[in-house]
Amino acid sequence: MVKKIFLGIVIVLVVMQFFGGRKNEAVTHEVSAFINETKPNQEIQAILTSQCFDCHSNKTTYPWYAKIAPVSFWINHHVEEGKEHLNFSAWDTYDAKKKKHKLHEVEEEVEEGKMPLNSYENMHGELSKSERELLVAWAKEAMSKY
Secondary structure: OHHHHHHHHHHHHHHHOOOOOOOOEOOOOOOHHHHHHHOOOHHHHHHHHHHOOOOOOOEOOOOHHHHOOOHHHHHHHHHHHHHHHOOHHHHHHOOHHHHHHHHHHHHHHHHOOOOOOHHHHHHHOOOOHHHHHHHHHHHHHHHOOO
16 A cells, blocks of 8 residues: 555656656846846845846846756746736836835835745745844835835
8 A cells, every 4th residue: 555655756856856846937137127226236236136036037147956846836926926926027017006015015125034935044044133133224225206
């Protein structure tokens, strides 16, 4: 009985490899409108690039293990959900009120340690306390423009 269950699990995992889901692979991140408007310095831009844009823009840089189901499904779900909440590639489609609200959410989520997600930080490295403080201060300053 155990052998049959194990074999069934193996077959399901093999079949899953053929159904990886839709990837978030635009040609570029297309975040120039966001960058030009909010004007993050190089340090903030580096943080945004390494910790935010993969899940919150139209282009994700996938790690090697993202090709393996069920991890691929999990990652794609996180990216889709992240873009629903904030998509830096769609910044130019937001009105001023929405931009201010999104920057406020960045401030809150980062300050409270909710973003980046723990699962993302476990795989890609954590934001240091000083990086969090820099990002929060930048978001507050950028928000004041709206």
